[in-house]
Amino acid sequence: MFNSIKSRFVVAGLASVIGAASAQAADITGAGATFIYPILSKWSDSYNNATGNKINYQSIGSGGGIAQIKAGTVIFGSSDKPLDPKELDDAGLAQFPSVIGGVVPVVNIEGVDAGKIRFTGPLLADIFQGKVTKWNDPAIAQINPDVKLADGAITVVHRSDGSGTTFNFVNYLSKVSPEWKSKVGEGTAVSWPIGVGGKGNEGVAAYVKQIKGSIGYVELAYALQNKMTYASVQNAAGQFVQPSLTSFQAAAASADWKSAKDFFLVITNAPGENSWPITATNFILVYKQPKNSAGTKAALDFFKWAYENGGKQAEELDYVPLPKGLTEQIEAYWQAQVKL
Amino acid sequence: MAANSSAITPTITAAIVDADRRNARDARADGAFRWIVTAAGIFVLLALAGAALSMLWGGREAFSTFGLGFLFSTEWDAVNHHFGALVPIYGTLVTALIAMIIAVPVSFGIALFLTEVAPNWMRGPVGAAIELLAGIPSIIYGMWGLFVFVPLMGEYVSPWLNDHIGALPLIGPLFTGPPLGIGMLTAGIVLAIMVIPFISSVMREVFLTVPTRLKESAYALGSTTTEVVWDIVLPYTRSAVIGGIFLGLGRALGETMAVTFVLGNAHQLTASLLMPGNSIAATIANEFTEADSDIYRSSLIALGFLLFIVTFFVLAAAKLMLRRLSRQEGAK
Numbered sequence: 001m002f003n004s005i006k007s008r009f010v011v012a013g014l015a016s017v018i019g020a021a022s023a024q025a026a027d028i029t030g031a032g033a034t035f036i037y038p039i040l041s042k043w044s045d046s047y048n049n050a051t052g053n054k055i056n057y058q059s060i061g062s063g064g065g066i067a068q069i070k071a072g073t074v075i076f077g078s079s080d081k082p083l084d085p086k087e088l089d090d091a092g093l094a095q096f097p098s099v100i101g102g103v104v105p106v107v108n109i110e111g112v113d114a115g116k117i118r119f120t121g122p123l124l125a126d127i128f129q130g131k132v133t134k135w136n137d138p139a140i141a142q143i144n145p146d147v148k149l150a151d152g153a154i155t156v157v158h159r160s161d162g163s164g165t166t167f168n169f170v171n172y173l174s175k176v177s178p179e180w181k182s183k184v185g186e187g188t189a190v191s192w193p194i195g196v197g198g199k200g201n202e203g204v205a206a207y208v209k210q211i212k213g214s215i216g217y218v219e220l221a222y223a224l225q226n227k228m229t230y231a232s233v234q235n236a237a238g239q240f241v242q243p244s245l246t247s248f249q250a251a252a253a254s255a256d257w258k259s260a261k262d263f264f265l266v267i268t269n270a271p272g273e274n275s276w277p278i279t280a281t282n283f284i285l286v287y288k289q290p291k292n293s294a295g296t297k298a299a300l301d302f303f304k305w306a307y308e309n310g311g312k313q314a315e316e317l318d319y320v321p322l323p324k325g326l327t328e329q330i331e332a333y334w335q336a337q338v339k340l
Numbered sequence: 341m342a343a344n345s346s347a348i349t350p351t352i353t354a355a356i357v358d359a360d361r362r363n364a365r366d367a368r369a370d371g372a373f374r375w376i377v378t379a380a381g382i383f384v385l386l387a388l389a390g391a392a393l394s395m396l397w398g399g400r401e402a403f404s405t406f407g408l409g410f411l412f413s414t415e416w417d418a419v420n421h422h423f424g425a426l427v428p429i430y431g432t433l434v435t436a437l438i439a440m441i442i443a444v445p446v447s448f449g450i451a452l453f454l455t456e457v458a459p460n461w462m463r464g465p466v467g468a469a470i471e472l473l474a475g476i477p478s479i480i481y482g483m484w485g486l487f488v489f490v491p492l493m494g495e496y497v498s499p500w501l502n503d504h505i506g507a508l509p510l511i512g513p514l515f516t517g518p519p520l521g522i523g524m525l526t527a528g529i530v531l532a533i534m535v536i537p538f539i540s541s542v543m544r545e546v547f548l549t550v551p552t553r554l555k556e557s558a559y560a561l562g563s564t565t566t567e568v569v570w571d572i573v574l575p576y577t578r579s580a581v582i583g584g585i586f587l588g589l590g591r592a593l594g595e596t597m598a599v600t601f602v603l604g605n606a607h608q609l610t611a612s613l614l615m616p617g618n619s620i621a622a623t624i625a626n627e628f629t630e631a632d633s634d635i636y637r638s639s640l641i642a643l644g645f646l647l648f649i650v651t652f653f654v655l656a657a658a659k660l661m662l663r664r665l666s667r668q669e670g671a672k
Contacts, residue, residue: 061629081632153518160605160622162418162630184419188630191417196522196616197605199626210491211520 028299031058032065032078034200035164035219036099036282039319043310047302050309055302062164062188069093069285075295077285080164081188085262094288094337095262096330098303100252100320103169103278104243106228107215108208109135111148113229115242118143120234121176121269121277127215128156128173129180130194135213143234157207157216160197162189168280169217172268176277217278220248221318235277236269247276248320255279257326263333279320286338293340300334392648399642401635410642416607418627423639425646427607431524431617432650435599436592438528438613443535443588450536451543452569467544474537482601485530490602493529494521498614501525517614520604525613527603531595535588542584546577582662586655593651596621620647 030040037059044055060068062079069077070091078098088095105124107117119127123139126132132139135149159166167188174181184190196211198204201222208216208228220243223230232240241247254272255265267279284303290296307330311321322330396403402410402423413424450470454463498519506516517523550573558568574581604616605626620643631637 063630063632066632155518155520160600161626162632187419188632189418189627191415191419191607194608195606196520197626199600199605203601206486207522210486211494211522 028053028055028076028295028302029057029074030055030065030076030078030284030299031060031068031074032076032285033062033080033164033282034059035080035101035280036078036319038221039099039310039314039317042313042317043306044302046309046313047305050305053298053302061162062167063162066285069287072287072291075286075290075292076299079283079285080280081167082262082264082266082281082283083285084264088262088264088285092288093285094333095264095283095285096303096333097263097281097322097326098284098306099282099314100248100267100322101280101282101318102220102243102248102251102276102320103165103172103217103280104220104223104230105215105217105233105278106205106208106223106230108210108212108229109149109152110212114223114227115230115232117147117229117231118234118240119231121172124233125173125177125180127154128158128192128195129183130156152213155211155214156192156195157204157211157214158192158195158197159189159201159204160199162187163200164188164280164282165201165217165219166190168266168268168278171266172278175269219280219318220244224318233277235273235275236271237273237275239273241274241276243276245315245318245320247274248279249323251275251277251279252281252320252326253323257329263330288337289339296338297340300338300340304331392645395641395645395648399638399645401638402642405635406639410639411646414607414609416623418631418633418636421633421635423635425620425639425643427609428618428620428623428643429646429650430609431527431603432593432619432621432647433654434524434613434617435527435531435603435619436589436654438525439531439535439592440585440589442529442532443539443592444585446532447536447540447543447584447588450540451547452573454540454544455547456565456569456573467541470537470541470544474541478534478595478598481530481534482598485526485598485602489530490521490526492521493526494519501614513611514613517610517612520614520616522602522604522616523612523614524603524617527599527617527619528613530598530602531592534595534598535592538591539584539588542587543577543581546580546584547573549580550576578666582659586658589654589658590651593654594621594647596625600625620644620650 037057040055040057044057048054057078058074062081065074065077065079066083068074070093083091083093083095105119109117120143123132123143126139133154134151135154136151140149167186170180170184170186170190173184174186184193196207198207198216201218204216204218205222205226205228208214208218209226218228220230222228223243230243232242234240250272251267251270254275255267255270257263257265263283265281267281269277270279286296286299307322307327314321406413406423410423410425411429412426413422414426415422415424416427417423454466458466498517498521501515502517502519506512554572554576555568558572563571599619600622603619603622605618605622606616607618608615610617624640624643628637628640631640
């Protein structure tokens with residue numbers, strides 16, 4: 001008896017606390033890509049400290065994020081793969097970039113240091129298609145005169161789960177290799193001609209670290225944290241560039257956002273001397289005419305705050321904040337498209 | 341006398357009424373009990389049927405689009421929306437088979453050791469250790485497999501298999517392949533380690549139920565320990581032992597996380613056990629979150645339905661086979 005009275009008091013107390021919290025600040029709910037989860041949690045923590053507003057983000061994957069926003073169960077969705085303007089129109093959604101990152105090829109070859117081995121886009125496509133199968137293949141040796149490569153078999157490691165990382169990687173391969181485009185194509189999951197599949201960035205990283213002579217692709221943060229041998233890749237301008245925040249930034253800045261309707265643009269193979277060719281963008285989806293306009297306004301306020309104040313935190317986590325011109329374009333897009 | 345009997349009658353009547361009331365109450369309680377346990381039994385059937393039917397319903401688009409071809413196609417292409425289940429079905433069966441080939445004899449040995457051979461002071465601690473092993477979450481086995489066991493397989497076991505068994509006729513092709521360390525053999529072995537605690541703890545429990553009288557009689561007649569095990573313990577516990585094996589088999593067929601870590605998750609059909617493959621549960625776990633088209637999601641749910649069917653058929657086939665075996669034994 002005593003217990004139940006006590007617990008009732010606790011419940012009532014909790015309810016009043018929750019009630020008070022929701023009266024003060026709107027809870028902003030979002031769901032989608034796992035890619036932005038680390039930075040979103042960091043941002044939402046700082047944002048909560050600064051304004052008292054809470055972001056509740058569920059990293060359930062891009063596919064799930066798109067499904068949830070279309071079902072109207074969250075205020076914003078997030079996807080690593082942009083939706084085309086027609087699909088956005090049909091669903092009544094607006095789309096804009098949130099943060100930029102990059103995908104890097106990683107290898108496990110004895111005696112080769114990070115950043116020393118070079119690839120061209122078509123060569124990567126040939127390796128991931130199983131056309132180039134040995135590390136001493138002339139095609140690899142030709143662009144790597146300074147690296148000693150022994151006669152070892154190449155083991156391809158790819159993602160086993162659907163992922164935005166895969167999407168950006170194969171989107172790049174499709175852009176540089178017509179054969180890849182026709183035979184494999186692009187998507188968050190593709191029918192890999194060869195190789196083994198690891199679950200998540202950490203799965204690919206673990207496989208590449210364990211299998212001698214393997215090559216895989218992960219987000220830069222994973223390559224750096226796991227001290228993996230990443231490669232430099234030739235960009236659209238013909239330069240071999242190293243993956244870094246600078247080269248990701250260069251790609252983000254040189255990409256042609258101005259003429260992209262609804263920011264429908266994948267910035268792989270971006271022009272520019274210093275651009276990293278496999279740069280990836282994460283996109284946010286909100287309703288153009290939201291039922292919960294207060295919530296959507298709060299979400300847009302949060303992203304505006306993040307564009308203005310979240311750059312340093314993004315860089316600490318190996319993301320690239322959006323360039324100034326782009327954030328201005330996004331805010332103008334909100335004004336024009338989202339009816340609050 | 342009359343006064344006496346008139347005093348007793350009410351007592352007896354009261355006693356009869358009381359007994360009647362108790363009988364009625366017992367009957368009611370018995371009825372309620374019957375209903376409760378019947379409901380529990382029906383609940384299992386309903387849960388099973390509900391899960392199977394809802395998966396069949398969710399997978400209807402895949403079944404209607406690909407027809408029977410869904411079962412026999414090795415293609416799994418999310419870009420062009422072609423899906424076939426043969427590779428995951430094959431991988432599920434092969435890894436479970438490897439697991440059972442290893443796990444059944446080993447569990448047998450463990451259980452017999454603990455009940456018949458081990459000194460008394462060892463039985464408690466080892467028995468507890470096995471039950472603890474059974475409680476370890478599968479993700480732990482997966483991580484152990486990936487970080488500890490896979491390198492061992494890649495470094496030592498795969499090359500050895502390639503050199504020594506790969507050249508043999510018939511079974512050679514099963515054991516040739518690059519020394520990745522990841523693949524169906526590795527997955528099967530990790531699965532075996534996972535199901536051994538299940539099977540052996542069940543076996544141990546049932547071996548303990550064999551009456552000491554029977555065993556002692558056999559020993560008194562001059563039987564060796566081996567003879568007691570084969571001729572007394574096993575026949576006495578056969579059906580329960582089979583139940584334990586099925587429990588392990590069921591877990592091996594449906595295991596997800598541990599397999600995902602060490603199987604390689606590649607949709608390719610290869611004869612070699614050293615090559616990466618895929619299993620039904622691993623495919624669903626890997627791809628469900630990002631299944632971005634209806635037919636993709638439907639195909640994954642259809643895979644889930646097939647896992648039901650596959651498990652059902654495997655268990656049914658195993659039961660039939662064992663029944664035939666025991667019949668032959670009876671005829672002997």
